[in-house]
Amino acid sequence: MIVGTAGHIDHGKTSLVRALTGVDTDRLKEEKARGISIDLGFAYVPTPDGGVLGFVDVPGHERFVHTMVAGASGIDLVLLVVAGDDGVMPQTREHLAIVDLLGIRTGIVALTKSDMVPPERRAEATAEIAAALAGTGLADAPIVPVSSVTGEGIEALRAQLFDAARAFGRREAGDKKFRLAVDRSFTLAGTGTVVTGTVLSGRVTVGDRVTVSPSGLSARVRSIHAQNRPAGEGVAGDRCALNLAGDQISKEAIRRGDMVLDPTLHAPADRIDVTLRLLPGEAKPPTQWMPVRLHHASAEVGARIVLLGDAPPAPGREGRVQLVLETPIAAAAGDRFVLRDVSASRTIGGGRFLDLRGPARKRRTPERVAQLDALALDDPGAALAALLARPPAHVELTGFARDHALADDALARLVETLGIVRIADKDLLIGLAAPTWEALTRDVVARLDAFHADNPDLPGVGLERLRLQIEPRLPAPAFRSVLQGLARAGAAVLDGAWVRRPGHAVRLSEAEELIWQRIAPTLGGAERFKPPRVRDLAGLFAIDEVLVRRVLRLTARTGRVDEVAHDHYFLRGTVAEMVTIARDLADQPSGVFTAAQFRDRLDNGRKVAIQILEFFDRHGVTLRRGDLRRMNKHRLDLFGSLPAGDAQAGEAAGAEPDATAADADQHGRESSPVGRPDFKSGRGREPVSGGFDSHSLPPSIRSAR
Template identity: 50%
Template sequence: MIVGTAGHIDHGKTSLVKALTGVDTDRLKEEKARGISIELGYAYKPLPGGAILGFVDVPGHEKFVDHMVAGATGIDFVLLVIAADDGPMPQTLEHLDIVSLLGVRTGAVAMTKVDRVDATRRAECEREIRALLSGGPLADAPIFGVSSVTREGLDALQAHLQEAAAAQDARRPGAGFRLAVDRCFTLDGIGTVVTGTVFSGAVTVGDEVIVSPSGERTRVRSLHAQNRTATVGHAGQRCALALGGIAKEAIARGDWIVAPPLHLPTARIDVRLRLSAREAKAFRHWTAVHLHLGAAHALARVALLEGESLAPGSEALAQLVVGQPIGAWAGDAFIVRDASGARTLGGGVVVDPVGRERHRRAPERLDTLRRLEAPTPAARLHALLEASDTGIDLDQFRATQNVAGSELELGRDVIRIESGGRDIAIGAAPWQRLRDTFVERLARSHEERPEELGPDLGRVRRMAFPRHRSAVVDALAASLLEEGRVARSGPWWHLPTHSIRLTEREEQLARAILPRLDAEGVDPTWVRDHAKAVGAPEHEVRALMRRLGRRGDVFAVVKDLYFSRSAVERLALAAKALDDESGAVRAAEFRDRIGIGRKRAIQILEFFDRVGFTRRAHDEHRVRGDSLLRLGESP
C-alpha cells in the first residue's frame, strides 16, 4: 500500500514519516537548511508477514503544490497531517481538496504536536478537523493524536496503517504495465534509473518497455519494488527500474514507462471535470490551466463540452487541450490549477484520452462520452456497441482502457472485421441498420438513375457511408450478396430485381458485337469499326456500348474504345503480376508484358487508376487491395 502525506507546511509531515519508518525523507541540502520539504520524499516500513508500506512525503509549502500533486497521484491511502496548535490551515484545505478530486477515498488524520497543547486545545482541534472533513470522502476517517517527539499515539497509528494495508487490494484495473516517473537519475555501474508508482499491471526484469510520450524503447535491466531487490513489480507498489540503452536526459518527471501496446501519446483528452466548491466564481470555456496528470505537469486549455461555464461544485464533460503530448488513459485522475499555478481549480477523471479536434460538442460525440462513463471497461464496450454504426476499433479500445482482450466478452452476435491490421467490432443492431441502409441506398439509386445498372462499391460508400472504413462497407456488401438481398454485375451493385433490359434490336447487335470483342482481346477496334462490321448506324452502336458498359459486360478504356470483361481481367492480372514482382507497374514494362503500343498501355493504366484498381505515384502505378474489378470473379 502507498501512503501519501498531505497537509500544511511545518505541520510535521516529514517528522511523522521519520518517526514511523526511521527514514528522513528530506534529502536535499536546501531542505536541510530551510527546514521544509521541497521535493517528494520516500520511505518504507516493513510489516509482519513480509509486506511493505510505502510512504510518499509531499511538500506542504504553497509554492510546491505541483510537487505535492505528483506525489498524491497514485496513492492508495492519505495520511492528512494537521498540527494541534494550528489546526486546519490553507494548505490543509487545498491538499484535502486535491486528494478528494484525485479519487482517494481511504485515509486517516494524524493530529500532530499534541505534546505542545493542553487537553482543551486538543479537543477543540478535533472538532475543527471533524467539521473540515464533514460531508467529504474522509468524513469517518479516524483521528490519531500523535507526537513525533514523545511518540505518543504512534503505535495506534501504525496498527491502523497495518490493518488498512491488509485490507488493501493493490490489484488495479488494467492488464498492461504503467509506471508514472517522478524521479530519474544515474547510478555508477547501473546506468539510468527511474522511480515511480506502478498504476497497473506488472513488470519483470528483461521486459521491453516504452518511454511515453517520446516513444523511446528500452529494456528493464533490474528493479526494486518497495525498496527491495525484486524480479517483478506490481500495481500499487513504488518501483525503481534500471533501464538499458537509454540516457537519463531522454526521460523526465511526468513521463510514463509502459508496456508497448499502451504507448498512446495524446494532446486532446476528454474528461469529466469537477470545479472545486471552494471556487468563488464560475469556470469559463477555454480557460488556461496547469494540468497535473500522473506525475506530469503541463499547460493546457479547457474546452467545456456542455455549456460555456461551470459553477463551483458542479461537473461537466470537457476536453483538455494540452500544449504537448502526454500519457493518459481512461480512468486516470487529474488536477487543474489556475494559469498562475497559485490555486487548485478542480479535477476529475479521464473519459477518453483520444479526444476529437472537430465536432467535439456534437450530440453523437457527447453520447459516446457518456457511454464511456459506464463503471467497467466491459460495460463501456457493450454500451458503445449498442450505438456505434461506424464500429469500435478494439485495439484502440484496449489501449485507451488498458484492459486485456480476455476481459472483454463480445458475444456471438457482434460482427468482427479486420481493416488495415485493426480489429473492428460492430454490434448486431447497428450492423442491421447498416445493411438496411445499403439496400435503401441502392433502391434510391435505381429510382434516380433507372438507365444505370447501379453504382460501384466506392460510390455506395461515398453516398451512404462516408465515415466508414472501406473494409466495413466491403463486409456489408458481401453479407448482403451472400443472402441474395443485393446482386453484383462486374463492379456494379444493384438489387436482384433491377437490371438494364435491352430491346430486341439491342440484343441482336450485342450478340454480334460481344463475340468480336472477346476475339479481339487486348487490342480491340473502335466503335465505328464495330458499326461497320455489323452494318448498324454508329450512334446506335455507341448507345448500345454505353448500356453494355453499365451492365458490366464491357469497359470503356477511352471514349469509343471498349474492352471485353475477359480482356480487362487479363490486363489486370498482368498489372498485378508486375506489381507483385517489382512493387509497381511501369508503362514500358506493362507494354512489353501485354504486347501493345506504349500509348495504349498508358491509356489502360490511366483507366485502372480511374476505376480504383491502381493508384498513381509519379510515373508508377500500384495495385490497390480493394479493387473494383474483383479479379477472378464472374459478373
C-alpha cells in the same frame, strides 16, 4: 498499500514518516540545508502479515504543490498531517482539495506536535480539522494525536495504518494492462537506467517489452524492485523500480511525467474530453480557451479549456469541458486529474478523463453528448454497452480497450457478456450490438433487392454508394468485411466494384450478343492498341450507332471492355496489357516515363496514347507531374492481375482478394472499376446509369470513412 502524506509546510510530515519507518526521506543536499522537503521522498516499512507499506512524502510549500500532486497520484491512503499549534492552514486546505479531486477516499489525520500544545488546543485543532474534512471524501477519517519527538501516538498510528493495509488488500491487476507513472529516472553503476513510480494498473515481469510514452521509446525490463524488495514482477499498487535496457534508453531520455506501459497502450492524447469539478472557492467560472496547468499522474503540461456545455461549470459544481494540451500525455479513460492556474498559485479544480480522443469539431451535437453520457459511466462494461446503444451504434473495440487499458481477456469477456458482434479487418475491430447487426444485414439485403428491381440492367450497386445508404454507417474496411460475411452466407455477391444479390446478372439480349460477337474481333488482334470508335464500328458493320454504343456500354458493365475515352472502347485484356507496358517503362532508376515513350511502345498515335494515359491518370494507376508519369503501386491491380511480387506482398499483408465477375475475361479483376451508377458517361454530355465521367476520379473505397 501506498501511503502519501499531505499537509502544510513545517507541520512535520517528514519527521512523522521517519518516526514510522526509521527512514529520512529528505535525500537532497538542499533539503538538508533548508530543513524543508523540495522533492518527493520514499520510505518503506514491513507489515506484520509479511507485506510492505510504502510511503510517498510530499513537499508542503506552496511553490511545490505541482510536486505534491505528482506524489499524490496513485496513492491508496492519504496521511493528512496537521500541526496542533497551527491547525488548518492554506496548504492544508489545498492539499485536502487535491486529494478529494483525485478521488482518494481513505485517509488518517495525524495531529502532530501534540506534545507542544495543551489539551484544550488539541480539542480546538481537532474541531478545525473535522470542519475542514466535512463534505470531502475524508469526512470520517480518524484523527490521531502524535509527537515525533516523544513518540506519543506513533504506535497507535502505525497500528491503524497496518489495519488499513489489511482491509485494503491488493488492487486487482488482471483486468488491466500495465502502466507505471514515472516520478524518478536515474543511473546506477553496474545496473544502468532505473525508473521508479507507482504501478497504476496491470502487472509487469522481468523480460517484458515495454514502451516509454509519450516519447515512444522501446525498452526491456531487466530487473524489478517492488516495494523496495527484489521481485520477479510488479503489480498494480506497488511502488516499483524498473531497470530498463534498450536503444536510446537513458536517464535523460526518461523524465518525470512519462509513463512506462504495455506497448499496445502507447497512444498519446492531446485533446481530452473530461468532467471538471470547479472548487467552491473559485471567483468565477472558466472561460473559453482559458489557459491552465494540467496535472495527471506525475505529468504536468499546459492546456486550454474548451467549454462543451451551454454554460461553464459554476464554482462548486461539475460540468464537461475539453482540454486541448500543449504536448501529448499518456493516459487512460477514467484517470483523475487536477487543474491549477498558469501562475501555479492556486488549484482551480479537477475531475476525470472521459474520452482521450475528443473531436476538434462538432463537440456539442446531441450525438456527441449522448456518447459522453455513456463514457461517463465508471464501469467499462456499462460504458461499452451504452455506447453501442447510441449513435453511431458501433464501437472500435481495439481503441476502446486501449484507451481503458483493458487486458485482452477482459475485452473478450465483455464481448461475450454483452453479446457483441465483431467485424474484423486487419487491425480494425468494430463491435455492434446483436440487434444492430441484424437490422444492418436486413437493410443491406433489402436495399440490394430494391436496387435490382429499379435497375435490372445494372450489375449491382457500387460498394461505396451502398455503404453511405446503410445505418449505422461503418468505416469502409469494416463495411467490406460485412459484405464478405454476407457473401459467405450466400446473401450477397461482391463482384469487383459492385455488390449484388446472388442470381442477379446483367446479360445481353440474343440480338445484342450477336452484335458483340461481330464487333469484338475488331477490338483485338494487331490493332488492339488503336481499336475503332463507336462511329467507325457502326459504319463498318452497317449497324445503328446508338445500338453499338448500347452494346459496348453493357459489355463494359460486365468487365469485357473499358471506355478509355468518349466512345472509344478497349478490351479489358488490352487495358491490362497497357498497364504492364507502362509499368515496364517506369521500371528504371528514375521511376518515371514520358508520353512519347509510351506512344512508341504501343506504336500508336500521340493523341490516342495521351487519351490512354489520361484514363490511367484519372483512375490513379499513373501519377503525373508535368510531362512525366510514375506508377501507383497501390492501383496496379485495378485493370488486371498484380505482378507476382506484388501479389505475394499483398498476401503477406493479409489482403482480401476481390471476387471476379463470372463473365469477366481472365484479365479482369473487377467487373467494371469505372462503370458505377453514380458516375456519368463520356464528357458529361448525358448522364447514363452505369457509365462514368471521364474527367472524374472514382473515390478509393479503402480511404473512405
